[in-house]
Amino acid sequence: MAIEAPIPRDRIPPQSLEMEQAFLGSILVDATPMGPASEFLKVEDFYRDTHRLIYEAILALHERNSAIDLLTVQEQLRIMGKLEQVGGAPYLVQLTNATPTSENAVYYARVVHEKAILRQLLSASSKIQSLAHSDYDDIRQVVDQAEQAVFQVAAERDTRNFVPMPVLVNEVYSALETLSNQPSMTTGLRTPFHRLNWMTAGLQASDLIIIAARPSMGKTSLALGMGQYAAIHERAAVAVFSLEMSKE
Template sequence: MAGEQRRQTAKPAGSVNAKTEVPGTLATMRSMPESLAAEAAVLGSMLIDPECIGDVVEIVERDAFYRIEHRHIFEALITLYEKNKGIGIDAVLLRDELVKRDCLEEVGGVEYIAKILDSVPSSANVAYYARIVKDKMLLRELISTTGAILENAYNQTGEPHEALDDAEQRIFAITDRNISGSATALKDLVVRSFELIENRQGSHVTGLSTGYYELDDLTCGLQNGEMIIVAGRPSMGKTSLALNIAEHLGLIEKTPLAIFSLEMGRQQLAERFLCSISEIDSQKVRRGLLSDEHYKKLADACAELSEASIYIDDTSTLTPLELRAKA
């Protein structure tokens, strides 16, 4: 029985490093996602056509390869590419570099290098092969991460939300690795910039108006991508200022917006909106000292606010990661 268990849990030497291991029993249930054929195709393409190496490194890195042998070969090819620009790379140079690294035999010797060369006829589809390799890596990381989350949940001794925060950060870390930017030609950027400049012509407020004209004069409105901090001592009107700006954006500018409130509840915020639109003293609302005229004003304010695309989230434990996800 013990021998059978060892056979189930044993992994081929050099097949995967600690980064891709799954905590607990999940590691013994299924083999990790991989495409050794795609990995060999990427390496073969890099050896056949070193000019494609620049495209490859934009998609994958060393740890994207499942087999440790492929990681060694990838590192050797990158080293040769950086040292021998303009000279080229071939099987002989690769062999010498692996010998220097004392890992030629570990990767399978010159026979395996020849096998890699025969694995792909050309480098035409190298980007496609590289994306397959990266996708398999992301799946392995997801499996590893979910295993760690499972172990953490079983062994958690603190508050449950701490385990949730840890799980969220781990998943977002994988998501961030899958996000890759790309260079944009300057000619395309200047054309777009010219259009934006042209659209601003004749208007001193080039962003979203706050409804406070002096503030708009200083900031040119709320600009895309900016974060504005409203600072002040307690009870100095920070929330009122923010709600007035939201009211202007939602009702006057007809701009959809979301309000995330960590302190004040959604119902309290709704009441403040109603009092502001109807111009009724909030103390009268709170004490129930309303006349028929007040009720009419509140009904009109309610109808007006019902047309606005304003959303309120009063989750008090909202983290920056959760805010990002909801936004």
């Protein structure tokens, strides 16, 4: 939940209008990065109100799995009754012309999101200052409220939150389409064991795989062997952590 508290007027809140423009312009040119960007970038992350409205229109198209380009966003803004408020078609064209490259859209989105977190942190610090100067009956309540203000900002860094169903369906459909074009039935990382590959279709991303057996039955050797195979034959990055043996 966003924290609202007065921000001193003598300092401009953290923001980057250039990054906001670059991201929006990138999406108008090539909407491919909207999938990963929409997972963490919210409408309220934009500092300028006009940019919020444009991103809101882009999100509406994205959630309907509609085409996203200059004309469709312009039409969506017209449907929303906000086209003139954002500067009309000339400003949308200006965004596309001012975009350095559409390949860095996700990076631009990250910067916009980080600036929003800094603004929330600034607002939280202002709220904590007000709490510190207020009359209180129990200091523990003041500390609890201060901690809650900071924790709410910290929670914004965790992008693993509820995912809208349209976004999830689009991602799964794209993944299934990619898998259908593969010649092999093994869709994950292969292991040295062909029958295991056939049974599991390989080691799948995000899966937690537990190797269980009695002591001294070769669990560690098996895991290391599978990791070595993935590193050599699959060209995958493999990290090994052990909680029971020294690094030697």
